[in-house]
Amino acid sequence: MSTGTPIAETTALAAPAGSPALLQEPGTLSAFWRRLRARPSAVAGLVIVGLLILMAVFAPWIAPYDPTATDWGNVRGAPSLAHPFGGDEVGRDVLARIIYGARASLGAGLVSVALAVSLGLPLGLLAGYAGGWIDGAISRLTDALLAIPFLILAIALAAFLGPSLVNAMIAIGLSATSTFIRLTRAQVRAVAAEEFVEAARALGNPPWRIAIRHILPNIVPAILVQATLTIAAAIIAEASLSFLGLGQQPPEPSWGAMLNTAKNFMDQAPWMAIWPGLSIFLAVLAFNLFGDGLRDALDPRQRT
């Protein structure tokens, strides 16, 4: 028995040369990247998401025209070299509007999900860890909200708040909150039953510290996956609200609003519908692919 020296098997774990040894993260993040890179569909999703975000951020530099400028020579104009995606019913360049429309769609997806997480995570943590009547109250509220279909709730809230892109984001965010409460609560309850939580209690951790330091880090992966997948749903919801006139207001472009106008000109100018439709499809697909890949890569059972 040698308590003073490391036992033999530790030598196999020798730290890589040159890395500062004390209290440093040992490549859990790089292991995660490795697992994510092993999934081509996830990488494709990530690349498309990245390109769309770049497109939205740098829209003024990329777009060939002002997205709200009308050109009477380009009314319902077919795709051409000057206007690769064609023109809309008042002669605005469809490509420019698609590029600018990414701001509304991605912005709505990110902002509404950020809102849903920032409300749902604390409430779910509270319900899952506090238990008792607090859990009962939050859970019944969640059940009531989940009984209403996501999109119907979002439409009702948006109609109540009044038509604007910001209100649409709030409506979508509030509608998605119940999902995050329920997911967080379930995850918290699963993690709280683990022995390391009892070990944390045995060491004298106060309840709030157990929730923040021991439970929260272990549920972040599940929340992250759900958030990514919910962004896809939120993009569809924003497009739907804008299609109904409850989201982005004209003349500012949004993929959903573009589809709404395009439905009147389907036979004369199909490109007015095809490009926004394809954009929504691509953005939603990309977020879903990335979310699925994220879920696989973050699965702790696949830790190496």
Added chain:
Amino acid sequence: MSPQDPPVVSVRDLAKHYPLRSWWGGKGSVFRAVEGVSFDIRPGETLGLVGESGSGKSTIGRAVTMLNPPTSGTIAFEGTDLATLSAGAMRRMRARMQTVFQDPYAALNPRMSAGDYVAEAFVLHRREMRGPERREAVAALFQRVGLDPRFMGRYPHQFSGGQRQRICIARAIALKPSFIVADEPIAALDVSIQAQVVNLLQDLQDEMGLSYLFISHDLRMVRYLCHRVAVLWRGRIVEMAEADVLYADPRHPYTRRLLAAVPLPDPAAERARLAARDIGRHDQPPDGPLTEVAPGHWVAMPRIEAA
């Protein structure tokens, strides 16, 4: 350790009951997981707690540390009745009493590095300690339990089972407690690693004067490590004595059955043991209260026949 020292832990008439609900959700009877358990643990002493699965061993361990407070009975730790402490005072008291759990993988937070995990003891109970000082203290603890301090930044999945249990032990001894509940600390480990961990626990006891409540079903390890042994059966202590006495002269029928169930490494002796053991005797009369049959040797005497 000497008999006249006041006990570190003094448990009196400990009981843990769980309500059983009937199918319509109403109040049913109670399940008596632990009933009428009393024992003392003196400074530097190891009390072994043995018994079959479901006999209430872990329930006692978790009750003594108030992780799962008892239904009734008193637990005096260093003279303080733990039931009288507020939640905050109990958390501060935990610096003096620690637990080492059975499954060292489950007991480690998968998203906390080993160094942070051990350092948490100081973060909670030595608030005045600064970062570098804390890291040094953790490194010293790693060294003490036989881990390379360079691995402080590593995460639980990068360690073997024995190393993980060493991390748990390092955290348990970080605050120099006087008492540690070791709840089957070696049951989840390879046999080759078990002896290392037990020896480490023993070395730490000699060095720090620790008292252990050592919960196990490994009777040979208990004999090796424990000064006194309490045999638990159906939630009650049926026999308690110095380890040598208990193994040499078991009085209670259950203790005898338990000891007879230990396989022997010699094939001939093993055949004799299997032929001679008395498996069928579950119809024994109900136990009476513990009686001191010899100095320090307590046995629950059958109510009807005299032993």
